[in-house]
Amino acid sequence: MIQVHKLTFNPFQENTYVLSDETKECIIIDPGCYEKVERDHLQQFIEGNGLKPVKLVNTHCHIDHVLGNYFVSEQWGLELWMNELDIPTLNAIQNYADLYGLGGYQLSPQPSHFLNGGDKLTFGNSSLDVIFGPGHAPGHLAFYSAEDKFVINGDILFQGSFGRVDLPGGDFATLKKTILEKMFALPDDTVVYTGHGAETTIGTEKESNPIRWMEL
Numbered sequence: 001m002i003q004v005h006k007l008t009f010n011p012f013q014e015n016t017y018v019l020s021d022e023t024k025e026c027i028i029i030d031p032g033c034y035e036k037v038e039r040d041h042l043q044q045f046i047e048g049n050g051l052k053p054v055k056l057v058n059t060h061c062h063i064d065h066v067l068g069n070y071f072v073s074e075q076w077g078l079e080l081w082m083n084e085l086d087i088p089t090l091n092a093i094q095n096y097a098d099l100y101g102l103g104g105y106q107l108s109p110q111p112s113h114f115l116n117g118g119d120k121l122t123f124g125n126s127s128l129d130v131i132f133g134p135g136h137a138p139g140h141l142a143f144y145s146a147e148d149k150f151v152i153n154g155d156i157l158f159q160g161s162f163g164r165v166d167l168p169g170g171d172f173a174t175l176k177k178t179i180l181e182k183m184f185a186l187p188d189d190t191v192v193y194t195g196h197g198a199e200t201t202i203g204t205e206k207e208s209n210p211i212r213w214m215e216l
């Protein structure tokens with residue numbers, strides 16, 4: 001059984017997820033830790049629970065989701081797993097980190113492995129289905145566990161809202177298609193772990209998320 005642990009980091013209040021199972025192996029998804037105190041917090045959680053990180057994973061590569069990529073890759077010797085279409089997003093960060101007041105951004109490693117829709121993301125005894133979900137970012141992924149009834153969905157769905165589409169590579173029609181055809185195809189009792197804010201469920205969002213009724 002997969003344990004999901006959420007830590008919230010950086011000025012964007014981004015949710016970082018550590019997924020672990022009974023083997024004590026874990027993967028770190030979207031490490032947003034920026035300040036030393038945040039990096040220490042992540043390290044203490046990992047070490048305090050005796051976890052062994054085996055993969056660094058990004059749902060997508062907006063700055064708030066990758067601020068801790070360098071630290072995580074160096075600290076635990078991890079390679080980066082992500083979708084190839086988000087490489088331009090990753091490489092653009094250096095140009096505007098200062099603009100966001102995040103001049104301390106430490107350059108993320110380049111990906112060593114690409115994940116695509118239909119792939120399995122594995123660690124320990126566990127396996128997650130990779131969902132390709134563009135719209136908020138061109139190479140956006142979500143990670144779904146049918147067995148444990150949750151999805152790590154980055155910035156696709158939020159509780160009562162959805163990811164912005166005004167950043168480079170964003171597109172409203174594409175995001176709406178991702179949400180209606182892929183996210184809403186998951187069982188209603190699936191817990192949605194979001195990139196910002198609180199968890200929700202697919203059933204709740206199917207009923208009340210405004211994107212269903214929106215046109216751009």
Ligand SMILES: [Zn+2]
Nearest residue numbers: 060062136155
């Ligand atoms: Zn984002």
